Amino acid sequence: MAQVPGVKVHAKVQGAQAEILSEPALKFLAALHRTFDSTRQNLLTARHATQRRLDAGEQLDFPAETAHIRADPSWTCAPPAPGLEDRRVEITGPTDRKMVINALNSGAKTFMADFEDSNAPTFQNMVNGQVNLRDAVRRQVDFEQGGKQYKLSEKPATLIVRPRGWHLDEPRMTVDNRPISGSIFDFGLFFFHNAAYQLAHGSGPYFYLPKIEHYLEARLWSDIFYFSQSALGIPTGSIRATVLIETLPAAFHMEEILYELRQHSSGLNCGRWDYIFSFIKKRRADRGAVMPDRKDVTMEVGFMDAYVRLLIQTCHKRKVAAMGGMSAQIPIKNDPAANEAAMAKVRADKLREVKAGHDGTWIAHPLICKIAMDIFNEHMHGPNQYHVRREDVKVTAADLLNTNVQGKITEEGVKSNVSAALSYCAAWVSGNGCIPIANLMEDAATAEIARVQLWQWAAHGAILDSGMMVTAAYVDKLIKETAPTVSVAGVTEAHVRIASEYLSAQVKSKEASDFLTSDLMPYLDGAVGAQGQSKF
Incomplete structure (x- = not known):
């Protein structure tokens, strides 16, 4: 195990994990931690202060101090990087070896390899996931299991990596006796081992950024991107990041988030399920925000529809992708009628997204890929819909906070x-x-x-x-x-x-x-x- 002053790994490291947790990699993580963790901690403290104000009755609104950014029509974000020009179907899932191969081979345009919500962060999951992604980048991920060969196709999906959110620590690694950020651990290890190789082979280091609540949290990511590219001699602007708008406060900061990341931005995503969770949690003290049964809080209810329309308008105004959300349905075996009903829900969801102007959508299972792909192929003839400007959209703070949701609690x-x-x-x-x-x-x-x-x-x-x-x-x-x-x-x-x-x-x-x-x-x-x- 590598020894780096001030750095301790409080878990067993074995086999290829030692190659991931090498001395140079740990030094890079330590530098990121020492440079940026105090800012992260301050931002987390600010989240709690915001929650206390909301609990006291304050209402969220678009930030007054950044009105000039929203009003300025002149700025746009970076052009799509190689492999991100067309993102009409993205598959997501955790980073175990079989999942990585199956997702990359699914026929989807991209694969979001997830260190966050679909992954329980045991130390083995986190580090073995890094091993698997490193091997996938180099096309050395093939293996055999139960007599079946798992092998990458000739043209796999473009890889995008989602690190953990700012709120999560990585307690199995400490720097100067403090746990490192899970975000920094996940991002830093992937970037250190793969960015240069990806760029040399026609791709690049691409990321999804979760759970952001304020444009200053996006600025922290931007600072980390600049630092990391400089530290490792990677050309500035090589990174691309898509931000999940999956917290209620972030819905009021969409343009500012794009602005902070504009040299590295590849758009925003409607993280619908986390957004519903955040809507309830942030308004926990508001009796008027009590929601009906989970199944009734659909994309058609007022506050969800407003958030989708604003996201599409915002992204296309700044020439980046407006990604749709996840359909959680999966194929149902041995029940054709139930399976057809589930797939009909997927079709309706994807049709709603493409007609609204989304540039792509998420799926959770390879067998859903063709359904989503067929709908986007039929209705989106170019690589994206940036030309759908949605200038008709006028979303107010009240629209984003609208709690008029029909349904019952049963x-x-x-x-x-x-x-x-x-x-x-x-x-x-x-x-x-x-x-x-x-x-x-x-x-x-x-x-x-x-x-x-x-x-x-x-x-x-x-x-x-x-x-x-x-x-x-x-x-x-x-x-x-x-x-x-x-x-x-x-x-x-x-x-x-x-x-x-x-x-x-x-x-x-x-x-x-x-x-x-x-x-x-x-x-x-x-x-x-x-x-x-x-x-x-």
């Missing part, structure tokens, strides 16, 4: 949220961040909606369509009843116990916590003991 909706949150949290603690639940591919984002809705309904005493009030005691009873029925591959009784105690504590809490991934991080990497004891 007992079935409560039970569905309990089941989804329990199953996902147990799977996440077991090391699996992406699981099928009720024929949907679920990651942390949908589990977060389920968790925060349960809290919201109990905290505000929401009334079911039956007339019964939702209370913490009622939800807690459902948790206890549901826990024995959780059945997910690799999940043990201890994992379910941790998930149950966590969800029960969340529902009873005075305030909804920020992220389940932060809350459950101490239980990864075998930290769940034989007795499954928790602190909740």
